[in-house]
Amino acid sequence: MTHAATAVDTQCINTLRTLAMDAVQKANSGHPGTPMGLAPVGYTLWSRFLRYHPEHPDWPNRDRFVLSVGHASMLLYSLLHLAGVVEIDAQGRRSGQPAISLDDIKQFRQMGSKTPGHPEYRMTTGVETTTGPLGQGCANSVGMAKAGRWLGERFNRDGQVLFDYNVYTLCGDGDMMEGISSEAASLAGHLKLDNLCWLYDNNTISIEGHTELAFSEDVIARFQAYGWHTMHVTDANDLRALSDALATFQGNTGAPTLIVVDSVIGYGSPHKHNTAAAHGEPLGAEEIRLTKAAYGWPQDSSFLVPDQARTALRDALLARSRPLYEQWNQRLAQLEQDAPQLADELRRMRAGEMPEHWQADLPGFASDAKGVASRAAGGDVLNAFARQIPWLLGGSADLSPSTKTNLTFDGAGRFSADDYSGRNLHFGIREHAMGAIANGMALSYLRPYTSTFLVFSDYMKPPIRLAAIMELPVVFVFTHDSIGVGEDGPTHQPIEHLTQLRATPGLLTLRPGDANETRELWTVALAQTHRPSCLVLSRQPLPTLDRTRYAAATGAAKGAYVLAGADRPEVLLIATGSEVSLAVAAYEQLETEGIAAQVVSMPSWELFEEQDQAYRDSVLPPTVKARVVVEQAGPLGWDRYVGQTGAKVVMNSFGASAPLAKLQEKFGFTVANLVKQAKAQIQLPQHK
Amino acid sequence: MTHAATAVDTQCINTLRTLAMDAVQKANSGHPGTPMGLAPVGYTLWSRFLRYHPEHPDWPNRDRFVLSVGHASMLLYSLLHLAGVVEIDAQGRRSGQPAISLDDIKQFRQMGSKTPGHPEYRMTTGVETTTGPLGQGCANSVGMAKAGRWLGERFNRDGQVLFDYNVYTLCGDGDMMEGISSEAASLAGHLKLDNLCWLYDNNTISIEGHTELAFSEDVIARFQAYGWHTMHVTDANDLRALSDALATFQGNTGAPTLIVVDSVIGYGSPHKHNTAAAHGEPLGAEEIRLTKAAYGWPQDSSFLVPDQARTALRDALLARSRPLYEQWNQRLAQLEQDAPQLADELRRMRAGEMPEHWQADLPGFASDAKGVASRAAGGDVLNAFARQIPWLLGGSADLSPSTKTNLTFDGAGRFSADDYSGRNLHFGIREHAMGAIANGMALSYLRPYTSTFLVFSDYMKPPIRLAAIMELPVVFVFTHDSIGVGEDGPTHQPIEHLTQLRATPGLLTLRPGDANETRELWTVALAQTHRPSCLVLSRQPLPTLDRTRYAAATGAAKGAYVLAGADRPEVLLIATGSEVSLAVAAYEQLETEGIAAQVVSMPSWELFEEQDQAYRDSVLPPTVKARVVVEQAGPLGWDRYVGQTGAKVVMNSFGASAPLAKLQEKFGFTVANLVKQAKAQIQLPQHK
Structure with a gap:
């Protein structure tokens, strides 16, 4: 620590680091280097800035912390552990357990644990989004920031602010290189999302080696081109500089903020710091001993959380966030009183409920x-x-x-x-x-x-x-x-x-x-x-099909239904989307020729598979082997419904540039072809 | 034209524009606005800079022209037409026809024509790559530029340059917004590809309206951050400025070049210029008349190519490129003499042939x-x-x-x-x-x-x-x-x-x-x-399977083969990849229990489907209905090979974070489960 770090700060930061090292070592799998480098960043943010009540991790106006570098999951798990975040499920139920216990950390990357290899939303309280595929967390955070602004517009009234949370995102070199982040950053700048702060871990090491192998752009200039505020902290261990930068972000208006933080991957490891070897594998028992020595940490300790570290981060969070949380609840109570409908709306949004009359006034479409x-x-x-x-x-x-x-x-x-x-x-x-x-x-x-x-x-x-x-x-x-x-x-x-x-x-x-x-x-x-x-x-x-003549469209919600059918069909015509009306036309043609067919509209395989066997058999009678599916898409998977001997009127190649009618003719999406296929199915010896 | 455009230039440019307008109108489908705006850019590049021999469009050292804005295909088709490019197929065979005749243009977007809606590689001579999905052409062009540099390193000798082509790419707002272009541009800057020039059509109109709806970044600053040279031409009709910029690009070293060109979509259309309405639909007959009037073009003309326009572009290309082409052939002849092996290598590369001994010294892997x-x-x-x-x-x-x-x-x-x-x-x-x-x-x-x-x-x-x-x-x-x-x-x-x-x-x-x-x-x-x-x-x-005990691995090239099998199998075990050895282990277990099984290794569905019926029936005997497929992937499509009653030991959900052995157990990828499934298959009444 070059500046402004107290002994407690240092102890907390080294706890975050050593927990990551120990967990990866015990799992014999994982990514220690980034948590070691970024621990001061995570700690500074959480201890000094994040508005987050560890006993109410579902507080709607909490600041969001997105770990876009999902492989550094141990940093997040350690932060949740030191913060004393309590476990709470999506329905708001409390288990009485911590979100992450020390035992959970010891179960890092094990079956069914709350500490999977990458952070998984719903699996662990405090994980705001599932990350790992690079760039996704960055773009998620833009969505959260947009939502924050939208929620503020809707629910903040008369100076009573219900939503003004900030979104903090830890990104790495991969995030900077992936195109999705460029898209998201450009849009965030365009929308002037000043509640959004990305912290870019500029450790210059990627898996193939130094980033100079493939990455030499001027990231700060690029983000300025997007319209972002930018800052550069040249030492991730400089807590004062980090604090200054984060404080500056909080005062910034009119644009999102990028803070480039120069860090050292595997910080403290004598032989692996600043190397790709620190990225994605355990440091090894001996290197861990040496690294702990470099931190002034008990060399033979394992999963050590000193007493001071156990309370410091939690206390800091509580001191800052409890009053805000209580104030927020007062404001919510006020909203309930002043604008009960709006308060009910927020309740429903949080519970994932729809408004009472959400299906009112839906259009009907006449034949x-x-x-x-x-x-x-x-x-x-x-x-x-x-x-x-x-x-x-x-x-x-x-x-x-x-x-x-x-x-x-x-x-x-x-x-x-x-x-x-x-x-x-x-x-x-x-x-x-x-x-x-x-x-x-x-x-x-x-x-x-x-x-x-x-x-x-x-x-x-x-x-x-x-x-x-x-x-x-x-x-x-x-x-x-x-x-x-x-x-x-x-x-x-x-x-x-x-x-x-x-x-x-x-x-x-x-x-x-x-x-x-x-x-x-x-x-x-x-x-x-x-x-x-x-x-x-x-x-x-x-x-638009004549529903007085054919079955009601409500059948669609079951995934598949009999749209039109003879009592004892000789052949099934199965269709989806734009081919349903084609199947109906073929059915009518077959009818005039005295052939009994049944048209099945099948808009969703997944919904159909959820129906019981009796229903499924009523739609696709097992005794009727003569089957034709028609869908203007590839064939793969339809064998499940038409069997190995059924006919598939589908696309077996890429398409072509031509007017639709010509394409339908070329690729066989015609009544004549369907009728022909249906007749051939009925004639197949296996179908007799 | 503000500067430096001769009457012939203007005539050519307006020919490009009106052909696009007429073709889209006749097809009643397509994108007139971008060709109208970019015609001067395409024309200036092709007439004054592009090293391209219209009679030898397969000249390896031709400059590449990539239309990343593939929806503006009519611009490319019109250029190929006016350039008099001859038709030549991938094998170098000449049809004696033009690449694009006026009749071809009249067949724009019709079935089987050489003028499909978006440019299709292999379908039309002179189309360097298939474009349409935005951003792809930009990234393709980076590949072409890298290839150009690599080819130069390999084949240029003693000052005898065989490869020094440039790559010119026309991009639009979509290309600038898509993340793939950001990735490609960052890498191109990193690699200092000074043979690459992107021309960005800054027409400020996208489909939803003005680009200010979603796009306000400083593109020039962004590309400078990537390490590119940048220029700005503020009027697409200013041929002198365009020429100056392209000449500057040719002199630039050490970095790729971006030329931002401010243009007007639907240029000349009194009612639709500078609107989204000019983007993706015909202008309409009356608007076309008015636009032609604005160009000083015969209002009632249709697909008009004035005599001067018919020869000017072609003559310009020939005058510049013929000497270069001839010089290139002399150099190639010299290479054939001095370094016949290298010349043969180039011949093979152009013909898509492998070296004679390409399969020499392949490793064998012992059991x-x-x-x-x-x-x-x-x-x-x-x-x-x-x-x-x-x-x-x-x-x-x-x-x-x-x-x-x-x-x-x-x-x-x-x-x-x-x-x-x-x-x-x-x-x-x-x-x-x-x-x-x-x-x-x-x-x-x-x-x-x-x-x-x-x-x-x-x-x-x-x-x-x-x-x-x-x-x-x-x-x-x-x-x-x-x-x-x-x-x-x-x-x-x-x-x-x-x-x-x-x-x-x-x-x-x-x-x-x-x-x-x-x-x-x-x-x-x-x-x-x-x-x-x-x-x-x-x-x-x-x-590594013991191939003295099991069938030779050469069977893999047929897509599927019998790896191990009883004479009259009661059950088939079909597997791919990492599950093949699991199936073999199950087979051996079944053998000890006196159950006759057959293991099919099936690494490729596509290759298997190309085999004749007899071979396919030998691998998957139709009489054996008891079948188990094992693959650590989703089930979709396997019904084709195991039938509706076969067993699928596959993944029916997302996975989990845990050591592999635990995952295999949890998801049923064990010998015990395979054996159980195989036995159940044999017992199924339908399989008796």
Whole structure:
């Protein structure tokens, strides 16, 4: 410590360091070097600045601490331990246990422990977001900062501030290099999010060696170009300089702040400091002894937490945060009195509940052969929901005129640096950051949606996956969902994307077949409390089916249902999305030829698999082996529903640039082909 | 035109503009506004700077023109038309037709035309790379520039320069906002690629409206932070300023160059210029008339190419490039004389041929129960290949110590600004750009490979898809391929990723089961000429199977083969990658219990599907319905091989953070479970 560190400070910092070293050594796996280098940064922030009540880690106005360098998880676990954070689950229930006990630290990276290799949201109290894939935490933090500003606009009244939390993010070289962070930083600067502070661990060491192998940009100049305030602390052990920088951040207005902190990876390790060897493996027993000696720490200690360290950080947090917390509760009580409806809204947001009448005034769509694109129907439905659910908000990666996700009613507004109350979010052409920002907003009581073309789900797969891992009910809207895109050609025509989404655990993939199914499935998506959804919508108009003639669209919520059917079908026609009406047309053609078919609309595999066997058998009768699936997407996975002998009218290649009708003909998405395939199925010897 | 544009220049530029307007109008689909704004930029570059011989568009040292704003495809098609580029296929065969005729332009966006909605490599002569998904072209161009420098180091001798081409990239707001471009630009600056020039179309209009909705960074300052030279041309119609800037680029050394060009989208359109309405839809017949009037163009003309415009651009290109082309051929002849082996190498590279002895000295791996991780075996095999194939080069997104892809032999070197001859590429923590840079290198005669963890294939899916669309034989190495990752937990354990890769058309997914299969499948990957491969490798050691006891590993090249089998198996055990040895152990256990099983190692679905029916039936006998597949990945798609009644020992959820052995037990990847599943399969009534 060069300045301003007391003996207690030093003891706390070395406790954070040695716990990380010991835990990694015991697990024989993990990343000691970054916690060792960053311990003074984490400690300074938590002890002197963070507004965080360790007994109320779910306090809505707590400052957020995001460890974007998720591999340094032991730093977070040690901080939570020293802070004395109590365990509390998502429902606010208290176990009476600490969030992280010393025993938990000893169980680092073991099955079922609260101390997994990377911080996992929901698994450990105090983990604000799941991190590890680099750049995600940075973009999450932008979402949290946006949410903070939005919440402030909504709930702060008459000088009674309920939301003004800050968001602090620890980033590393990887975060700086990943494109998602560039996207997120550019947008944060644009939005002038002065409640956001990134602390960049400039340790100059990455896995392949010195960062000069691949990274020589001027990070500070780059962030200034984004419109950020920047500062440089040249020694991570200089607590005074760190404190000055953090204090400056708190006074900064009009822009987010980047603090570059020069640190030494593996600080204190005589042989491994400042080397890649300190990054991702245990230091080794002997090197740990030597490092502890360098700290003036008992060499033979293990998981040592000195008495002073056990109380200092917790006391500092309590002293600063308890009064703020109590004041906040008074303000909340005042809100309950003055504006009970607003207070109820906040209660629901915290509990993940919808408003009472959230399904009121949903549009119905009358039978219409010409029909409407499901993206357009989706926009109508979304607007109806958004009128009822004030905290439903979102936007697009510069495609809202195409994805039809703009909220158009009075008061929806545009979220901008001039108006943080807006509900239309302009993400710019930044799909990857968009997904992760939505995750950050969902972690902050809001119900966000995003939108772009389905093919560009590729650009945002990492945050979609993390939404699923974190069980966040984000709604990802994807339009232009097939070769129906037409002339834009193969680069814009999704083929494998439905499969990718369906393959992702914990994710709902919903592809409605007409306007009324779109309404039903938007409802399903918003009813989720612990699962993200992908709403997959068409560019082209889809006939609105006559529901007096065919089954009600409510069946869509079961994942699959019999839309039209003969009593004893000879053949099943299974379809999703834009192909449902094609299957209906084939069914009608077959009917005129005296062939009994059954049309199954199957907008969601996941929902269907959740139904009981009897229902599933009623939709897909096991005795009917003659089956045709039609979907303008790749074949993978459909064997499950049509069997090895069923017919798949699908895309077995990339698409092509041409008008839709030509593409449908070329690739066999015609009534004639469906009828032919159905007849061939019935004739198959195995199906007799 | 404010300066320096002759009447002919103006006529050419307006021809480019009106062809774009007319083609989009006729197709009733497309993007007129950007070609209208950028026509002077494209024209100035092509007429005054580009070293490009229209009769030899495959000249290896041609300057590369990358249209990263792929939606502005009509600009490229019109340039190719006016340049009189001749059609020539990938094998160098000439059709005698122009690359783009006026009729081709009239077929814009129609089925099978050479003028698809976005430029498609291989479909149209002169299209250097497939673009449309934003940012990809930018990163491709970095790959092309790296390749140019590498080729120069290898083939330029004694002042006889064979490679010194420049790469020019037209980018838009989307390119600037997408993270992939940030990654690529940062790396290009780091590598001081002074043969690279990006022209940024600063038209301030994106689809949702003015870019100020989401984009207010200082782009020039940002690129300066990356270490680029920057210039600003404040009027896209100022040919002198454009020329000055491009001339300055040609004189710049030590850094790539960004030229920001302020342009007007839909330039000349009285009602739509400078609006989002000019971006992605036809102007309309009346607006086209008005715009043509504004250009002084015959209002009622359609697809008009004035005589002067028909020859001017072509003549300019020929005058500049023909002497250079002839000089180049003389130098090539000299190389053939002085260094025939090097000349033969270049010939092979251009033809996509391997060296004669490319498979010499491949390692064999002796039977070994403890075994070796397939990532480690892969590293050995890669090094053996790389010794024989001088133009095989690649690297990692900062994970080469983990992916084992470093080339370790003398002379392999490190590609850096100080040494462009190196073959180890350090991409930094930039997976997305890495994939697209590899594509750019593959477009430049090289055989690139990349590497990272399988879970991070999510970060680079867009360029993987484009490699498949473009049929580029890039090898994407993905290690740490399952819950075998262990303690790093769910964020680092791929589940759905094998499915995603298998679902992508035109992509080979290869997951070898031991060291010898790894050698066979690396061989398959490198033997591809028109298909990218993903090599999926384990972190953990895999037993090296005793090939005297089990079938030879050469069967892996058929996608699946019988590794061990009873004469009349009662049950099939199908496995891939790290689960193959588990299946073998189960087989042996079953054998001791008198149960006849057959082990099928199935490293590649795609290769297996290419085999004839007889072979496939020999591997998966249709009469044997009792089947168990074991794979530490998601279930989707396996129904195809095990049927609806088969057993799938797979991952049905995300993983967990714990030591591998604990994970295998928890998720059922044990001999005991396989044996149990096999027995249950045999007992199933349907399987009797």
